Structures are given as structure tokens and as C-alpha cells.
Amino acid sequence: MTDSRTLRLQRAMASLVLDADEEALEADPGRPARRLELSGADQGSFRDQGPGMLTYRELARMSLIEPLEDMFPVLKALLEGAGVWDTCVQAFLDARTVRSSHYRDIAPSFLGWLSATGWGQDRWPFLLELAHVEILEVVVARWPDSEPLDDLHADPAPEDLVVLDPAAQVVSYAYAVHQVREAAPVPEARPTHLLAFRDAAGEAHLLELTPATAALLVQAQTRTLAQAAEALNVFDLAPAMDLLRDLLRDGAVAGFQSPI
Amino acid sequence: MVQGRYAGVGLGLRRPHLEQVAGMDSHGVPFWEICPENLIGDGGRHHRLACAILDRDPVLTHGLAMSVGGFDPWDEEYLQDLGDFLIRAGTPWHSEHLCFTSVDGSCLHELLPIPFTREAVRHTITRARALQARLPVPLLLENITYYAELGAAEMDEADFITAVLEGADVGWLLDVNNVYVNALNFGFDPKEWLSRMPLDRVAQLHIAGHKKFGGITVDTHGADVIDPVIELMQWTLRRLSRPVPVLLERDNHIPDFTLLLAERARIQHAYDAALTLCGNRHD
Numbered sequence: 103m104t105d106s107r108t109l110r111l112q113r114a115m116a117s118l119v120l121d122a123d124e125e126a127l128e129a130d131p132g133r134p135a136r137r138l139e140l141s142g143a144d145q146g147s148f149r150d151q152g153p154g155m156l157t158y159r160e161l162a163r164m165s166l167i168e169p170l171e172d173m174f175p176v177l178k179a180l181l182e183g184a185g186v187w188d189t190c191v192q193a194f195l196d197a198r199t200v201r202s203s204h205y206r207d208i209a210p211s212f213l214g215w216l217s218a219t220g221w222g223q224d225r226w227p228f229l230l231e232l233a234h235v236e237i238l239e240v241v242v243a244r245w246p247d248s249e250p251l252d253d254l255h256a257d258p259a260p261e262d263l264v265v266l267d268p269a270a271q272v273v274s275y276a277y278a279v280h281q282v283r284e285a286a287p288v289p290e291a292r293p294t295h296l297l298a299f300r301d302a303a304g305e306a307h308l309l310e311l312t313p314a315t316a317a318l319l320v321q322a323q324t325r326t327l328a329q330a331a332e333a334l335n336v337f338d339l340a341p342a343m344d345l346l347r348d349l350l351r352d353g354a355v356a357g358f359q360s361p362i
Numbered sequence: 363m364v365q366g367r368y369a370g371v372g373l374g375l376r377r378p379h380l381e382q383v384a385g386m387d388s389h390g391v392p393f394w395e396i397c398p399e400n401l402i403g404d405g406g407r408h409h410r411l412a413c414a415i416l417d418r419d420p421v422l423t424h425g426l427a428m429s430v431g432g433f434d435p436w437d438e439e440y441l442q443d444l445g446d447f448l449i450r451a452g453t454p455w456h457s458e459h460l461c462f463t464s465v466d467g468s469c470l471h472e473l474l475p476i477p478f479t480r481e482a483v484r485h486t487i488t489r490a491r492a493l494q495a496r497l498p499v500p501l502l503l504e505n506i507t508y509y510a511e512l513g514a515a516e517m518d519e520a521d522f523i524t525a526v527l528e529g530a531d532v533g534w535l536l537d538v539n540n541v542y543v544n545a546l547n548f549g550f551d552p553k554e555w556l557s558r559m560p561l562d563r564v565a566q567l568h569i570a571g572h573k574k575f576g577g578i579t580v581d582t583h584g585a586d587v588i589d590p591v592i593e594l595m596q597w598t599l600r601r602l603s604r605p606v607p608v609l610l611e612r613d614n615h616i617p618d619f620t621l622l623l624a625e626r627a628r629i630q631h632a633y634d635a636a637l638t639l640c641g642n643r644h645d
Contacts, residue, residue: 304407
């Protein structure tokens with residue numbers, strides 16, 4: 103079954119909006135319609151309405167690129183410094199990976215594309231981690247709310263499991279990507295463990311953890327604190343208990359649960 | 363009493379104002395318009411504030427990305443969530459744009475024009491009816507600004523919109539700024555254009571600011587509404603002779619809430635004056 107004229111026109115518009123080679127399109131806005139073998143009259147509508155057609159290109163690309171500029175300012179600074187930000191954005195647009203109608207999903211789509219393609223990571227092996235940390239606080243701040251579990255208690259015991267707040271995440275990086283800034287976008291190569299969480303007011307925070315604390319927080323979600331500590335050769339649980347109480351107060355930990 | 367509850371000039375509920383609006387006992391805004399895409403599946407502080415407002419105040423809902431004129435399959439899971447959301451919000455209708463926003467699964471996040479052709483009319487009617495069948499409230503379609511005709515047109519915009527609204531048997535969210543902007547870009551008289559249209563289908567109006575870039579005027583929602591657009595709103599209200607709700611859109615260069623309230627009051631004054639003239643005050 104052949105595609106309808108309407109669909110082929112819409113594909114030509116998508117091509118006009120997303121394709122590379124701005125100069126060629128400005129010189130000949132009829133290119134996408136011609137490449138898709140639309141009728142002469144339909145090709146003419148692209149060719150003869152150049153300024154209007156190119157307005158769509160500008161508006162749609164602004165909608166798709168602005169969230170990247172807003173969410174990944176350090177990544178953008180790094181790539182602009184190397185003269186390849188526009189190349190990166192165009193490669194992302196070429197991949198047509200923005201599948202969600204939610205505007206807030208554009209930036210996560212970019213992160214997913216970086217992860218799937220490895221774009222730029224031969225030259226900048228920290229690129230994916232940098233993008234991830236730039237989006238991390240926003241993801242945590244906007245994590246969907248859920249009903250609190252009703253079988254949690256507030257004071258941890260060695261035989262308890264740790265239940266993180268649903269928005270909280272323990273992340274580990276090979277680079278200290280949380281310390282970069284636009285003026286100095288290259289991170290130090292240093293194993294880094296972070297707890298990302300939001301407080302009761304909804305503000306997101308990043309807390310740097312020691313490797314042992316990060317491992318304990320991860321492991322104690324599926325085995326008791328005492329078992330997790332033993333596996334990690336942590337012989338004195340008291341400091342960890344104090345930290346867990348602090349994390350409960352700050353909103354990173356939802357509570358503690360007796361194993362079933 | 364939908365009309366009484368939603369008459370007057372409302373505002374789009376925007377993120378920078380959520381804290382302030384949620385904390386106000388009385389703000390004078392008769393209703394808010396919210397975009398369900400921005401709330402469904404979201405969480406955190408701003409989400410809680412927005413939900414508190416929609417649980418407290420009258421709300422109309424306005425979608426951005428359903429791609430009514432497109433070909434991609436519906437996201438049935440999202441439509442289920444949307445239906446639940448519309449019921450919770452208590453909105454009397456849900457509006458979407460008469461456009462397409464995605465192609466072959468790729469979402470372009472821009473309101474793109476449907477070809478003004480008989481084939482596209484038939485396709486859009488089918489899609490609008492299918493969407494209406496999935497919603498728990500009546501569907502309105504909004505006329506968009508367009509900057510070029512997609513493909514060789516077989517009819518003009520007025521005939522295209524009329525054919526879709528009547529063929530799908532849906533209501534019309536009439537954006538008077540979009541009519542004005544299209545009139546500037548394509549050189550027609552907006553009142554003559556409106557006189558040809560099925561105004562009996564109008565359930566709501568939109569009004570907004572725009573800006574000229576080179577030779578093309580763009581619907582930016584980023585500036586105060588100019589007097590000719592307010593006058594066009596008044597002309598339309600007098601033609602309608604009924605107090606349909608008007609929504610002031612402001613999505614860019616969003617001013618302080620106090621300034622936005624003042625802009626709303628200016629348009630409310632014009633709204634009241636228009637309805638007084640036709641002897642049909644909304645209050």
C-alpha cells in the first residue's frame with residue numbers, strides 16, 4: 103500500500119526541519135520534497151514559500167535544541183570549545199530519537215542517544231557521565247510522587263533493610279563530573295560516588311559518598327545492614343547508623359524495614 | 363453551568379508563578395488553563411503545587427502534542443492517563459491543536475500545518491473522531507498560525523478548518539491572535555475571514571502577543587496583546603453574543619505575576635465592555 107500524499111508531505115516537512123545542510127536548504131527549500139519525489143505542485147509549495155518553510159525549521163529546531171542548552175550547559179561549553187556542539191546536536195537530530203510528546207523528555211532522549219551511540223566518547227571518555235550528572239538533579243527533583251510505604255520505621259537496626267526515597271539515586275562515576283563548570287568543563291579522573299535526593303521542600307541535592315558508604319547504601323536495600331556491612335568488611339556500624347538517621351531526616355531515606 | 367463557571371479572562375498556569383498562585387487565597391483569575399502533558403507523569407514540588415491549584419480552582423485543559431493531523435498511532439496508555447486527569451481536573455472540555463507534531467514516531471515539538479487538501483480533511487476528521495472517542499469530555503480543536511501552506515492547497519484555511527470541525531463534529535477553540543497573525547502573513551481581512559466561519563462551534567477563545575521577524579509575524583506568546591487583537595476579540599464576542607471564556611496565553615518572556623494580572627485585567631475590561639455592548643453581560 104502506498105503512503106498517502108498527506109503523509110509524504112509531512113515527511114518532507116520533518117526532513118526540512120531536521121536535516122543537516124542549512125545552507126543548501128536555504129538556497130533550495132524544495133530539496134526535501136524533491137528527494138521524497140512529491141508531485142511538481144507539492145515541490146513548488148516548498149520551493150516557493152522558502153521564508154515560511156524555513157521559519158518552521160527555525161521554530162522546531164529551537165524547541166528541540168533549547169532543552170539541551172538549558173539542561174547540559176557544561177557539556178555544551180565543552181563541545182563548543184572544541185567547535186563540535188552543532189555537529190553533536192545535528193547527529194542527535196539525525197537519529198530521530200525524540201519519541202516522546204513530553205517536552206521534558208527531550209533532554210533524557212539526548213542522554214539515551216549519547217549512551218546508545220557513544221558519540222564523542224573516544225575523545226571525551228567522561229562525556230556520558232558529564233551529561234548524566236547535569237540532568238541528575240532535575241530527574242530527582244521531578245521524580246513522580248508515590249504513596250509512602252506503611253511498614254517502615256524511623257530508627258535503623260542492624261537487622262533492617264534500608265529503603266531509599268523513590269526519588270533518591272546512588273550513582274557511581276569514573277570522573278568527578280559533579281565538580282565541573284562551564285569555565286572548566288573537563289573533570290578530574292577520580293572514582294566518584296554520589297547520592298542524589300530531594301528534601302521535604304522538593305529541592306534536589308547531591309551528596310558525595312565514600313566508596314564504602316555508597317556500597318553499603320546499595321547493598322543494604324536487598325540484604326540487612328549487618329549482612330551488607332559484613333560483606334564490605336565494615337566492622338563498626340555506628341557511624342553508618344548516624345548517617346542513615348541524617349539521611350532519613352534530609353529525605354534521602356524513606357525509612358527502614360524489617361525483613362519479611 | 364459551564365458558561366458561568368468559565369466566563370471571563372483566564373490565564374495559563376505557568377511554572378514561575380506556581381508558588382505565588384498556590385499561596386493566594388484570592389487572585390481574581392476566574393480559571394486557569396493547564397497543559398496535561400506537563401503534569402501527567404511528572405512529580406516533585408512544582409507538580410504538587412500545580413495539582414493543589416487544579417484541585418482548588420476552575421481549570422480548562424489544553425494539549426500540545428496529540429498530533430491530531432498526524433499518522434502515528436495513539437499512545438493508548440497516555441490517553442488513559444489523560445482521561446483520568448481530565449476527570450480529576452473537572453474540565454468541561456479538552457482542547458488540542460489542528461496540526462501535526464510527529465512523523466514516523468519522531469516528535470518534532472512544533473505545531474506543523476496540515477495540508478489544505480480533501481485527503482487531509484478526511485484523514486483529520488477520522489483522527490479527531492477517534493481521539494474524541496477516547497476522551498471523557500468534548501474535544502475542541504484550535505486553529506493554529508501557519509507560515510507556509512504544506513503542499514499545493516486545494517482549498518483555503520477557512521474551508522479546511524470548517525470542513526474538519528463540521529466533519530468531526532467537534533467544538534472550536536478560536537485563537538483570535540492566530541487569525542490576526544495569519545491575516546498579516548497572508549494578507550486577508552480577519553473579520554471577513556471570521557464571518558465565513560462556523561462561530562456556533564466556538565466554546566473558548568485564545569488571545570496572545572506576537573512578534574515580527576523579518577517579513578514574517580510569529581505567534582510568540584511572548585509579548586503583551588496589541589490593541590488590534592483585543593479589538594478583534596471584542597468583535598468576535600459581539601458576534602457570538604455569549605460570554606465564552608477567553609484565555610490569555612503567555613509562554614515566553616513571562617513577566618512577574620503582578621504584571622500578568624494587570625494584563626489580564628486590561629483584557630477583562632475589554633471583554634466586559636464587548637459583552638455589555640451586546641447586552642449580554644457574563645455576570
